[in-house]
Amino acid sequence: MSSTTAPQAQKVRSAITRRTALKGLAGGAALAAAPGFVPYIQAQSSAPLKLGFQVHRTGIGAAYGRWYDRVTTAAAALINEEGGINGRMIEIVTEDDGTDPKRGAEVVEKLASQHGCDLAFGTLFSHVVMGSSPRAGELKLPYFVVSEGHHVASGKLNRYTLQPGITDVKSQVRAMAPWVSQNLGKKVTMIFPDYAFGHDHRDFFSEAIAAQGGEVIEKIAIPPTESSFTRYFPRIPRDTEVIYHVMVGPGVLTFVKELGEFYGSGARPQIFGFIDSLEAVDIATPGLEFLEGTYFWEGMPRYAPADAPEYETFYRERVGVDANGASVSDSKDISTYAHMFGCWETLHVIKAGMEAAGYQGPDDRVKLIEAVEAMTTMPAGRAHPQGDKVFNGKTHQVFGHQYISQVADAKLSVVHTASIEDGMYPDETDYTAQPF
Amino acid sequence: MDFGPYLLLASLEGAVGAAVLALTALGLSLVFGVMRIVNVAHGEFYMLGAVIAWWVTSMVGGHPALGFVAAMVVSPLIVGIAAAAAERLVLRRLDYDPEATIVATIGLLYVIQQLALSTYGADARPVAAPIDFRVQFPWFGYSGYKLCVIGASAVMMLAVWLVLTHTRVGLMMRATQHDPETARAFAIPVDRVYAGVFAIGAMLAALGAVLIVPIQQAHYLMGHDPLLLSFIVVIIGGLGSLRGTVLAAVIIGMSDGIISVFFSPTLAKILATLLVAFVLVWRPAGLFGARPA
Numbered sequence: 001m002s003s004t005t006a007p008q009a010q011k012v013r014s015a016i017t018r019r020t021a022l023k024g025l026a027g028g029a030a031l032a033a034a035p036g037f038v039p040y041i042q043a044q045s046s047a048p049l050k051l052g053f054q055v056h057r058t059g060i061g062a063a064y065g066r067w068y069d070r071v072t073t074a075a076a077a078l079i080n081e082e083g084g085i086n087g088r089m090i091e092i093v094t095e096d097d098g099t100d101p102k103r104g105a106e107v108v109e110k111l112a113s114q115h116g117c118d119l120a121f122g123t124l125f126s127h128v129v130m131g132s133s134p135r136a137g138e139l140k141l142p143y144f145v146v147s148e149g150h151h152v153a154s155g156k157l158n159r160y161t162l163q164p165g166i167t168d169v170k171s172q173v174r175a176m177a178p179w180v181s182q183n184l185g186k187k188v189t190m191i192f193p194d195y196a197f198g199h200d201h202r203d204f205f206s207e208a209i210a211a212q213g214g215e216v217i218e219k220i221a222i223p224p225t226e227s228s229f230t231r232y233f234p235r236i237p238r239d240t241e242v243i244y245h246v247m248v249g250p251g252v253l254t255f256v257k258e259l260g261e262f263y264g265s266g267a268r269p270q271i272f273g274f275i276d277s278l279e280a281v282d283i284a285t286p287g288l289e290f291l292e293g294t295y296f297w298e299g300m301p302r303y304a305p306a307d308a309p310e311y312e313t314f315y316r317e318r319v320g321v322d323a324n325g326a327s328v329s330d331s332k333d334i335s336t337y338a339h340m341f342g343c344w345e346t347l348h349v350i351k352a353g354m355e356a357a358g359y360q361g362p363d364d365r366v367k368l369i370e371a372v373e374a375m376t377t378m379p380a381g382r383a384h385p386q387g388d389k390v391f392n393g394k395t396h397q398v399f400g401h402q403y404i405s406q407v408a409d410a411k412l413s414v415v416h417t418a419s420i421e422d423g424m425y426p427d428e429t430d431y432t433a434q435p436f
Numbered sequence: 437m438d439f440g441p442y443l444l445l446a447s448l449e450g451a452v453g454a455a456v457l458a459l460t461a462l463g464l465s466l467v468f469g470v471m472r473i474v475n476v477a478h479g480e481f482y483m484l485g486a487v488i489a490w491w492v493t494s495m496v497g498g499h500p501a502l503g504f505v506a507a508m509v510v511s512p513l514i515v516g517i518a519a520a521a522a523e524r525l526v527l528r529r530l531d532y533d534p535e536a537t538i539v540a541t542i543g544l545l546y547v548i549q550q551l552a553l554s555t556y557g558a559d560a561r562p563v564a565a566p567i568d569f570r571v572q573f574p575w576f577g578y579s580g581y582k583l584c585v586i587g588a589s590a591v592m593m594l595a596v597w598l599v600l601t602h603t604r605v606g607l608m609m610r611a612t613q614h615d616p617e618t619a620r621a622f623a624i625p626v627d628r629v630y631a632g633v634f635a636i637g638a639m640l641a642a643l644g645a646v647l648i649v650p651i652q653q654a655h656y657l658m659g660h661d662p663l664l665l666s667f668i669v670v671i672i673g674g675l676g677s678l679r680g681t682v683l684a685a686v687i688i689g690m691s692d693g694i695i696s697v698f699f700s701p702t703l704a705k706i707l708a709t710l711l712v713a714f715v716l717v718w719r720p721a722g723l724f725g726a727r728p729a
Contacts (some may be wrong), residue, residue, distance in 0.1 A: 262577060266576070
């Protein structure tokens, strides 16, 4: 082979005249001047950073996925407007995982190998995180989840998986328990989805309310694909003082409506829910009137508070959400406001991490993780519109404020803000001790 | 909750489930009885019915009842036309071959589901109930609309039975079911009967879906459960036997409701599946199915 190609190469070289060389130069210059090609031609390091976005575009997590997508797009646009990361633009490479753990692992693989992404982020549903994270660890791909699950801080995952943009369930329920037991009651019946996320609620809230002198008197687990709920409600004991509900999936509205029908106009216990039960659902929907006066946990208040700080208003405007938590282009399209800020904050943590690590390309992935692990306090501001936070590098989990809102006039208004310390708990793992 | 009210609630839940299930399974059973086709896409016609109901109610303004009544008419009609088209374009060309049509209807299932996903989207969307009242028992409240569903379903099943037994169209269907060859010899347009039956089967599923959509929301994946339960009902009742289908729907629906309330929904599904296994072992033709000669 080599003996035949060598003479040819020589022939080509000898064929270059001064005229063709000039033509080539002119062509090259024209190409370099072409718009859109400019950033690529200078040097390899000015090509955009590729951030792989694993999104629940279809399946039971679709409502969350749609808003995670919008927030991510808005955050990426802002970062690029402000000059990108380390002088390079960012490009979001989106892949749908169908809210399916098996597909999730394939998506991580695809983002890493086929698209050549620098990292992956954005997964919400805990079973998809559990399915995808091990593959990210094997591929040595930094994997930033926006999931709320306790799986990151519990030590079940790996050094490549981090959750710096949203607090976990354990922290949320620990911050809620004192307020619930002091203001609503001590005998609690829990209704939760029957998988990892719901089990986190069950285990950690039971523990937290017991520490407050309260007690969970009944635990009602509901399969996440359930579409009819009335049949579960007779199991609520009559001496229940507080119903604690958290539900996910396409059946959430049915769940809350049927709960209202079940109690009807009769006496009912206090009701405390996680807003997950009504994310992407309008509180003013007919059939939800009974929620008036009940309480919800919110990760970030859906209805703009009167005294909203500048960065909150800025964030709300950039992600296209009005003061009632609906899309500015369609007032019936309600956002998943209590969760979606996680994507915005995660992208800003990635930016800060990459800048601290002097990130250039996939060879610097380990440096990026070390840079994020070194983070501690995150001040409230445009990069962290939900509020200030504290990051724990050992457990790869962030801690922040939690809100309790009451339904009044078919709107939510904040009645209690839990401090960051309320949600703190002792470390259960130390990922920094794991080798890369 | 005491045993009495507990049982009352369980029975009500079971009756609502049975009412919708009976309509849906009736459609599946009719298609199999007359055409000998196992329609795997039946659950998707149900989903399509719910999605179109959402679409119609959101187009029609005014009182929710107006939109709902419009949906009761428009949704089954569109689903029926879609089903008739599928019959003409796909099933007929396969000569109604039992194995080929199973594969074809599996394909149809995915086509309809993905079409719904790409046009309607992945969200669950609510439809307002046409009537808004609550029956307040001393122990618990119950949706008045759910009680109406039971009545509406009974009326529709009665109508299907009347059509089958007292009209010319029904006679043609029964003749075709009994012996297509002979029916053709008596100048019955078997070909058109097939298209009509397939459309009516899908329309019954759509009607069931329109009834359920104010209780649940319209979602592109909602066809799975009704398909599975319809098959369970049809196998227990006997493929092709309408009487058996209705009876089995009541048994499965009521037991599902009662067992779910007293024990767990998972146990209810386990028992229903177990019952299918027993029926297949000891009465392969189902409770009311004709035994093969």
